Amino acid sequence: MTDPILKVDGLKTYFRTEDGVVKAVDDVSFELKKGETLGIVGESGSGKSVTNLSVMRLIQTPPGEIAGGSVTFDGIDVLALPIDEVRKIRGKRIAMIFQDPMTSLNPFLKISKQLMEVTQLHLGHTKTQAREHALKMLQLVGIPDAEHRLDEYPHEFSGGMRQRVMIAMALSCEPELLIADEPTTALDVTIQAQILELIKDLKSRMGTSVILITHDLGVVAGMTDKIIVMYAGKVFEQAPTKELFSRPANPYTKGLLRSVPDPAHVQGKELYQIPGLPPDVANLPAGCPFAERCDRAEDICRREFPPFVEVAAGHHSLCHFAERVYEQSKSEVNS
């Protein structure tokens, strides 16, 4: 159980645009063990999605390009694989759920066809087998009257139901790794909880490893074993979930945690927000990309790129003052 199912090392994904090279993902590394759930958190444009599209080799080239690093899935060097071999992994061993279930299903094809083509392709199912399997999957993800709904089109489903269909599709070959890219962002809050419960439940039943991408810290808190915080294409902090929430070692993470609305919030008191906007990834400053928005930045932050410091076992932070921030968080917890 200790072999990493996925190992990403020094991954760099760049986009060549008219404004210069956008380093959407710059030197990102992480590991995911079998059965583990990893949360990737960050603002829009921080490189969360691009990291995972790179793992699946789904970056449009051009303008995108994987410029360096390695992705190892179950011992296979994914980036060196010919594209035909990658296609045998996609959908079968690594599956993906996307953000917007309204646009991620093909509006022109029946649900049955979209589900069936996965197992027909990867498991060699005949039409009858594939249809039976599709029905089973729809029942598994809790779609009522599945037999009848199989022959409907995506527009006849509600948003939450569509996301269930997406999950059924993604899990139909029992993949070893499920990448869920903001699976609940486009859904109502009540539906969000249902979908997350469903992913959690299916994960424990099938033993699937999960990468959960989100910008919602509340979502990852109850679901993940460890968390990566991304900012401007870089990993800013990496820690086990509990550790990260209780003792953040990075000012950016602290800022994110402070911006989560508290149910016990006093009315009239302004909600905290990190000042400023994420930087333009095409023209990053020489120093720390967060320096301009950071409340404790000093001269060195604007001058030099910060080191990736290990503040505790398995807890890393990209900050010149990582240790001091960490100590401060610890004392805050104690007090």
Add this chain to the structure above:
Amino acid sequence: MLSFIIRRTLIIIPMALIVVTLTWGLVRLAPGNFYTGEKKLPAAIEANIKKKYGLDQPWYTQYGMMMSNIIRGDFGDSVKYQGQSVNEIITRHLPYSATIGILGYLLALLIGLSAGTFAALKQNSSFDYGSMSLAMLGLSVPNFVLGPLLVLVFSFWLYWLPPARWGGIAGLILPVCTLAAIYAAYIARLTRAGMLEVLRSDYIRTARAKGLDEKTVLFRHALRGGLVPVLSFTGPALAALLAGTVVVEKVFAIPGLGNIFIQSVFNRDEPLILGIVAFLSILIMVFNLIVDVCYGFLDPRIRYE
């Protein structure tokens, strides 16, 4: 769906009658007559002609007679081509126009769809730029320039193909190509734009994430969405093509409906004009109806009540 088709079909009849009425009014307002020529006719003869064709009646009587005949499907005889009914003339000349029209559109579809799809798949490649420049050229060069140009090259320089006249497959090639050029260009641009939009969409990313190969992604997932704009263009385009394309028929001396239509206007051949106008307007409405029905088959989100 069925009630939608029936309703739309029923609407065609009053619409066609309105078109006929307006055309009749325009013909009457235009100066000149089918019997006037270089020489002034003697008054007695003119009176005889008027009496024979009912032109001595008040206008509303004439209109009423015309309409009641048309509603019964009888457009009468041509006043220029003596003894030939309008229906006969249309049936005789339609096949020429329809042949080059259908062949031209099929050719345009073949070229336009493949060029547009390929250009979208290889966006910003030299093929993309090349074919789209060619399409721009195809859109901007009018028929009456392209036709004679093709004749010049393939008939007068290379002696490969006949320059004009109906007869044999060889005689079809130049007019069909001339006709197809502008439609191929238009379809190529529509297909490229449609496909580009679809290829960037989320559901194509989903299809790729399933592990499908590019061929399946293209044919099973992308093509249908990319075809929608081409379909909406097909209705009016096909109607216009079947109805005869005056310029091409003129350049290649083809006895099609377009040619006859222009002649009938020059001749002030009122029954023939009204007959062809009614026929064309019905044709356009029928094709639009067919396109709308096809939408429903292409895109399941469209349902007719």
